Amino acid sequence: MSAIDFTSIPVLDLAKATRDKIVFLAELQHALIHIGFFYVKGHKIPSDLLNSLTKQTIAYFDLPLDEKLKTDKTNSPAFLGYSSLGNETTKDKKDNREQFDFANDYPSTWTEGRPIYERLTGPNLWPAEEVLPGFRQTLLSFQSQAQDLAETLIRLVAEALDLAPNALLDRYVLPRQQHHAKLIKYPAMDQLNPLEGTQGVGPHRDTGSFLSILYQANGLPGLQVQSHAGTWIDAPAIPNTFVVNIGTGLEYLVQNVAVATTHRVLSPPAGCGPRYSIPFFLRGRLDQKLIPIDIPQRILDQRPQTVVTDSGHQFRQLYANDPGLYTLLNRISSHRDVGIKFYPQLAKDHSISH
Ligand SMILES: O=C(O)CCC(=O)C(=O)O
Numbered sequence: 001m002s003a004i005d006f007t008s009i010p011v012l013d014l015a016k017a018t019r020d021k022i023v024f025l026a027e028l029q030h031a032l033i034h035i036g037f038f039y040v041k042g043h044k045i046p047s048d049l050l051n052s053l054t055k056q057t058i059a060y061f062d063l064p065l066d067e068k069l070k071t072d073k074t075n076s077p078a079f080l081g082y083s084s085l086g087n088e089t090t091k092d093k094k095d096n097r098e099q100f101d102f103a104n105d106y107p108s109t110w111t112e113g114r115p116i117y118e119r120l121t122g123p124n125l126w127p128a129e130e131v132l133p134g135f136r137q138t139l140l141s142f143q144s145q146a147q148d149l150a151e152t153l154i155r156l157v158a159e160a161l162d163l164a165p166n167a168l169l170d171r172y173v174l175p176r177q178q179h180h181a182k183l184i185k186y187p188a189m190d191q192l193n194p195l196e197g198t199q200g201v202g203p204h205r206d207t208g209s210f211l212s213i214l215y216q217a218n219g220l221p222g223l224q225v226q227s228h229a230g231t232w233i234d235a236p237a238i239p240n241t242f243v244v245n246i247g248t249g250l251e252y253l254v255q256n257v258a259v260a261t262t263h264r265v266l267s268p269p270a271g272c273g274p275r276y277s278i279p280f281f282l283r284g285r286l287d288q289k290l291i292p293i294d295i296p297q298r299i300l301d302q303r304p305q306t307v308v309t310d311s312g313h314q315f316r317q318l319y320a321n322d323p324g325l326y327t328l329l330n331r332i333s334s335h336r337d338v339g340i341k342f343y344p345q346l347a348k349d350h351s352i353s354h
Pocket residue numbers: 184201206214223263265277278279
C-alpha cells in the first residue's frame with residue numbers, strides 16, 4: 001500500500017488559481033498524484049445553465065421510448081445518441097443506465113481511404129425542436145462551457161506537474177476536436193429487475209480520455225471512488241461543484257504521476273428515484289501517438305507504489321501507438337450493436353459479438 005492513501009475527495013477552489021496560485025497548484029499536485037479525483041468549485045459555469053440542463057435531461061429520459069429511439073445510437077457511426085437501459089457493458093457485465101451521448105456539433109468528414117477512426121467524428125442526433133424545445137441549445141452551451149473548464153484545468157494540471165502551461169493542451173488536444181459528453185439516468189433499485197443487480201456502472205477507469213468533468217445533476221448519491229487500499233469511498237454531490245478525474249491517456253502521458261483512479265456507480269436505493277449525472281470527457285487527439293513526457297524526478301518520486309483496482313483494466317499499448325483505432329475499438333466493445341452495424345470487419349477481427 002502507498003504511504004499516502006485517501007479517505008475522502010478534496011474540494012479545490014478555482015478562484016484560488018488566480019488569487020493564490022502557489023497554494024492551488026500544491027493542492028492540485030497532491031490530488032493528481034495521490035487521489036486522481038477532486039471536486040472543483042469557483043468555476044464560471046452559470047447555475048441557470050446547469051438548472052436548465054438538469055430539466056432538459058429529465059425531460060429527455062421522460063420521453064416515450066419510441067421518441068428516444070428516433071435518436072438511437074445505432075443511427076450514428078460516431079456513437080452519438082441514445083442507448084437504452086442495459087445496452088452497455090463494463091467488463092462484460094450489464095450496466096443499469098440509460099444514456100444520451102452528445103458532442104461538439106461537427107459534420108462527418110470521413111471518406112473511403114481515410115483512417116477509419118475519423119468516422120468517430122460526426123453530427124449529433126437531436127430530438128425534434130418541437131418535442132424538446134431548447135434541448136439542443138442547452139446541451140451545446142454546456143458542451144462548450146465544460147470544454148473551456150476542462151482546457152483551463154488541463155493547463156493547471158501541467159503547471160502542477162512543473163510543465164509549461166500549454167505542454168499538454170497544445171500538443172495533445174486539437175482546437176476543433178470533437179469531445180463527448182453524455183446525459184445519464186440510473187434508475188433506482190425498485191425500478192430495476194432484481195436479477196439485474198446494482199451495477200449502475202461497473203468499476204472502471206476512464207479510458208480514451210484525458211480529463212473527465214462530472215456534474216451530479218440531481219444530487220443523488222451512488223458515485224464511489226476506489227482508494228489505493230481498495231476501499232470504496234463515496235463521492236457525494238456537492239452543490240455548485242463538478243467532480244474531476246484523470247483518464248488513462250493522461251496517466252500514461254505523465255508517466256503515471258497523475259492516477260486514473262477506478263470508480264463505479266451503484267444504482268440508487270429503492271424509493272429514491274433515479275440518479276441523473278452528466279459527464280464531459282476531454283479527449284486527446286486521435287492522430288497523435290502518446291509518448292510519455294519528461295517530468296521532474298522530485299515529482300516522479302512521489303508516485304504511489306501500489307494501487308489496488310477492481311477495474312481489471314490494463315493499459316493497452318495500442319492506445320499509445322494508435323489512439324484513434326484504440327478509441328474506436330473501445331466504443332465498439334462498449335456499444336456492440338453500433339459497432340457490428342457500422343464496423344463489421346473490425347468487430348469480427350477483434351472477436352466482438354453480441
Ligand atoms: O455517472 C456517474 O456518476 C459517473 C459516470 C462515469 O464514471 C462514466 O460514465 O465514465
